[in-house]
Amino acid sequence: MADAYTSNEMMTIAAARAMRNEDVCFVGIGMPSAASNLARLTHAPDITLIYESGTIATKPDVLPLSIGDSELCETALTTVSVPEMFRYWLQGGRITVGFLGGAQIDKFANLNTTVIGPYDKPKVRLPGGGGAPEIATSCGEIFIIMAQGKRSFVDKLDFITSLGHGEGGDHRARLGLKTKGPTKLVTDLCIFQPDPVTREMIVTSIHPGVTREKIQENTGWPVRFADKVAETPTPTAKELETLRALHARTAAAHGKAA
Amino acid sequence: MADAYTSNEMMTIAAARAMRNEDVCFVGIGMPSAASNLARLTHAPDITLIYESGTIATKPDVLPLSIGDSELCETALTTVSVPEMFRYWLQGGRITVGFLGGAQIDKFANLNTTVIGPYDKPKVRLPGGGGAPEIATSCGEIFIIMAQGKRSFVDKLDFITSLGHGEGGDHRARLGLKTKGPTKLVTDLCIFQPDPVTREMIVTSIHPGVTREKIQENTGWPVRFADKVAETPTPTAKELETLRALHARTAAAHGKAA
């Protein structure tokens, strides 16, 4: 059995496992970056990582703090302009998996990273959508990584920054979309996947030691569980070791420049 | 006085003289390329020459046969893609002078390089417009270089490949254009410039030894002459020498590769 691990590590590792060697991923900063690079350093060595700064097929040795650290450019196959990134690569339909997160999510995996409160008089002004509105619709499918909590897993979003499954059912198709939208929502407690018909995100795998009650307590809508819910395999020693080494290298590198 | 010179040399030299040191020129192959580079090698050393192959600020030592000879790339400040050339540089309004020529021209300097005869059943299928339709409207002004003759200087074009002054008067302005269109038409016999009001091309300078009758004989519409018609200064020794050396270097270079 592996060492003790944090729920954050479990979340990152569960997300990394979802990624395939042949994927072309549009990676955001933070957890998605850690998960993608963990996948690359473990079971998916040939995975293609693309950051919206224009760096294509990067293989960073440490995690970038920003979306455009020099590490990304130096280890990339090539670096293109940002308009080209959004036109040829994202809109061009060349990305198989996009990663997203947010401040709020609803049961159809729509996301809010714009405002808490009314748009014109926000209680909290969040950073905004960045690439998310078009990542959500242009990538083949979307993986979402978010720690669960009642303030973030909400019944109704204050603002739809990026589309998930909209109002559910065939809403994406009715909007003319052929991409799948969110196929996985990985949290610190469990993994959600969309119901094939209603497209509501339902729990399909629960992380070790987590109860259904705990999941419900941290979710602002009545949670649905799949008929067969799996237990997420615990992190392997290799997964943990690789992730921790990556974080240690990153901390050392980012501290150094001070 | 300079040596004897051909009417072709006079035409190229007269066109070169029209170019200014501060111009940014979109250069086509053949006479425009010779004239532009002659200007660069004589009175306009800092002129910026751009070829539609994407080569910006080229300083070729020999004239290219094609629009994309390696000489252009090797001597350029930088080389951009062809979509970028047409979007950022031509459409972006960054070109002060465009050069055009054609198989047919009318008195408003509209040009035909598409077909002789009906479009669907052409008597002669010409190469087509290439960059001309947008060069004609996007450049600050247009210089045209064409040898005169009744078959090319016609009363009515078989096809309008690129707009000159349209039907004359304020036709360009009515089409929403702010660029000047053809401001100079340099031939082997004379120089035409547009009448300020009607925009008909009228003769403003006649090459040495050429008569008004000869110009009319080689023009398919009743030629108008300006109130004051100048005599084009004969080529200087330096102009002729530079042009001939350029052609000699070019012939040697193009032959060599055989």
Next chain:
Amino acid sequence: MPRITTLAEAVSAHIHDGDTVAMEGFTHLIPHAAGHEIIRQQRKNLTLIRMTPDLIYDQMIGMGCAKKVVFSWGGNPGVGSLYRFRDAVEKAWPAPLEIEEHSHAAMANAYEAGAAGLPLAVFRGYIGADLPKVNPNIKFIQCPFTGETLAAVPAHRPDVAVIHAQKADRQGNVLIDGIAGVQKEVVLASKRSIVTVEEIVDDLKPGSFNAVVLPAWTVTAIAEVPGGAYPSYAQGYYARDNAFYKKWDEIARERDTFLAWMKANVLDQGPEIFAAHTRPLRVAAE
């Protein structure tokens, strides 16, 4: 030909109160020294365009230079909030701040369209998103060939572009290497442009025929400001100071610590202090 001059003269000559200014740099090559100079010269009522208004706009907003920000992501990358930006939006301090908000795709396309001399950018965007409800500058058009509905935004056409680049030659041609962001587009889209560079050299020595170069005649003014992108970075010159980005979180959180930092590090200084940031890394590279 651009005038090669001092940063103070370039800002004084080309940026006026009320101008629309776009200072770009996608994480890399952010023109921090130029931002400080604009603050020192107390420009007011600027409309600031930038995809990622991070520290540089946080500082300018907090010092009262801006009346409006056009943007797509306003945060401290990898760290968190921009407190001065939030204070202006949420509490109108030091002044109310108007915002016009887009997605990255829209902003990148709007710069591209501006560089291309078009009035609008057309792209597949904003599907199912709420921004079109709050931003009247997002419209939709129909493709006349397929009937597909596509998003449209107006092209960006700033009065002034401000960027930082690695090198200019003495004729004023500018070379960018590495993450090029939208820097070329913003210069080509703007009426005027100011470029700060790490160094002015005899020969740009681009490594490829297709290097990212802005010809001299597309640039209005150039100033040599070594270290001028700090705490952002200049590929080949010095690294991003990730630790400072984290430190900014503390500095900017409260108004008084922010103002004290700005006085000590901006108002009482000049562009020459940026050179200090390049030194340790320059030595390492030599």
Next chain:
Amino acid sequence: MPRITTLAEAVSAHIHDGDTVAMEGFTHLIPHAAGHEIIRQQRKNLTLIRMTPDLIYDQMIGMGCAKKVVFSWGGNPGVGSLYRFRDAVEKAWPAPLEIEEHSHAAMANAYEAGAAGLPLAVFRGYIGADLPKVNPNIKFIQCPFTGETLAAVPAHRPDVAVIHAQKADRQGNVLIDGIAGVQKEVVLASKRSIVTVEEIVDDLKPGSFNAVVLPAWTVTAIAEVPGGAYPSYAQGYYARDNAFYKKWDEIARERDTFLAWMKANVLDQGPEIFAAHTRPLRVAAE
């Protein structure tokens, strides 16, 4: 990952009768060897897209591969006519040839739009020109912000792109250096792609972070064909044979001289003959 294979196999596997094929190269890096292989494999009813259908399409049209050409300039650059192209358009020899004619700006924008996954390209074009009267694929739209009328053409989305490039590495990443034309765009716009290269190397060694590179997963098949662009050129490998372009004027003027040349130099040969054209210049470069 692209399959690294022979040219014959790549053409056989990926180009079918009736396909829409775009073979690009703006003067530089024109895929002549691939064109010859398509002729040898007797493909028929192809719709051929190309900005400048010069010698390569003159040969394919004259040998009966094409039913339609989509183009913007059909000539022998700096020399004159394409006699086989003209013979097909003017006299339907060896078969009638449908044409769809655009301007360069429209073609370049249509490739760009194809690469960008859009259904159409929007640009300022065709003002006062006659092509919109004869080409129903040229339409006009109105800018919803300014009211300006702009031209629109459908994006190019070929079945197959064929290009020549300097290098590929063993993973199948492709490097283009010098005049890059629309080659990157045509590969990204097409369903499949065949790239011939001068050489396959261990390391692409791009000279700049921003080099023009097609990642392996955007390319379908790669074949090493040294000299494969001749009589066009490959920057850094061999020069354009300008004299041959002039000579083509004589060869192609009459049907019988054309057919004789094609038999001797194409039908009775294989892609390996292209290597001969690189030799003298390779030696010179070493």
